[in-house]
Amino acid sequence: MTGFEPYPINVLISISYIFKKQTVDRFVDGVLNELKVN
Structure with missing residues (x-):
């Protein structure tokens, strides 16, 4: 189980x-669209 614990954390970070x-x-x-309009 210890090797399985970091997996969800990595997925959440990703x-x-x-x-x-x-x-x-x-x-x-x-922002670019606003600059184009103005």
Whole structure:
């Protein structure tokens, strides 16, 4: 069981990393769109 414990933690870290990256990408896209409009 000890070798199985880090697995969910790694998955959570990966999911949170992907989620943060997507959020940052959307934020950058929004800023660029605002700059294009103005």
